Amino acid sequence: MQTPSFKGSHLFDRLCWAKENLDGVQSDYRVVYEDSVDECAKILVPDPNWMACALQGGILPPVWVYHELAKDEAQPDFKKHTRGYLLHQTDPVPAMTEEEAIEYLIQKDIPSHVWQTWDEGNKPKMVICSKQQLPQTREWRNSWAISNELAAA
Amino acid sequence: MAGKIIADTQEHSTAGSIATNYVVNGSAKAKVSYNGSSSTIRSSFNTSSVSDVATGRYYWANTNAFTDTNTGILSGATHRTGVQSLSGISGRVQATTTQWDLNTVNNAASSADAELGALGTGDLA
Numbered sequence: 081m082q083t084p085s086f087k088g089s090h091l092f093d094r095l096c097w098a099k100e101n102l103d104g105v106q107s108d109y110r111v112v113y114e115d116s117v118d119e120c121a122k123i124l125v126p127d128p129n130w131m132a133c134a135l136q137g138g139i140l141p142p143v144w145v146y147h148e149l150a151k152d153e154a155q156p157d158f159k160k161h162t163r164g165y166l167l168h169q170t171d172p173v174p175a176m177t178e179e180e181a182i183e184y185l186i187q188k189d190i191p192s193h194v195w196q197t198w199d200e201g202n203k204p205k206m207v208i209c210s211k212q213q214l215p216q217t218r219e220w221r222n223s224w225a226i227s228n229e230l231a232a233a
Numbered sequence: 234m235a236g237k238i239i240a241d242t243q244e245h246s247t248a249g250s251i252a253t254n255y256v257v258n259g260s261a262k263a264k265v266s267y268n269g270s271s272s273t274i275r276s277s278f279n280t281s282s283v284s285d286v287a288t289g290r291y292y293w294a295n296t297n298a299f300t301d302t303n304t305g306i307l308s309g310a311t312h313r314t315g316v317q318s319l320s321g322i323s324g325r326v327q328a329t330t331t332q333w334d335l336n337t338v339n340n341a342a343s344s345a346d347a348e349l350g351a352l353g354t355g356d357l358a
Contacts, residue, residue: 160301164358
């Protein structure tokens with residue numbers, strides 16, 4: 081199905097179109113990351129409808145838009161977004177592969193200090209794996225950590 | 234054919250009327266249904282991911298950001314997935330304008346994995 085020309089249209093309207101016209105895509109990928117030495121490993125699960133948008137192309141804004149909004153939000157006097165138009169008026173990104181979509185999602189939903197320095201230190205702070213590689217039970221969930229046997233690149 | 238109805242008020246024949254800004258501002262802008270035991274998103278809208286953070290704790294990320302972190306209101310429900318006596322979900326104030334911090338607890342107020350459904354309301358950026 082061809083994506084309509086969404087340039088300049090509200091992102092929410094694009095998501096409505098996608099919900100009506102695209103089938104969700106359950107990704108097998110998971111992203112395991114550690115953003116604090118005091119907390120257990122976290123596992124990012126991609127959303128099927130979002131993944132469908134990413135694979136379709138022409139719907140999602142570039143990831144730098146979210147970074148710009150995050151900069152605004154980090155200001156001490158932040159009250160509300162005044163540059164929300166970036167989400168709606170920036171040209172949407174073209175179709176991505178599933179792997180490219182995961183990279184986008186990492187940069188959107190995982191703290192930047194993790195993905196920017198994921199391979200610095202004694203072991204990786206972030207690992208992309210398949211769902212089957214995760215523990216199959218929830219036992220000791222609050223102690224889960226990335227294996228020390230994984231070498232940083 | 235696409236069209237547009239512009240109206241400030243909707244009126245029912247017997248039940249009264251409501252200003253349409255109540256509809257616009259009061260509608261949910263994001264939703265998610267998530268199985269915390271199997272780490273699977275089953276149904277969603279305006280959602281980019283859910284992160285399994287710890288037992289009974291999840292980060293829910295949105296695609297269309299909200300305008301701020303103060304006006305979003307969360308409602309939700311849980312039901313049992315092998316964990317007894319789950320009593321509820323608490324959505325703390327939004328961590329960011331694109332992320333909610335969800336916590337499901339049992340009757341003893343301890344965090345517990347759950348199947349959860351959540352709605353996010355508020356103004357979109």
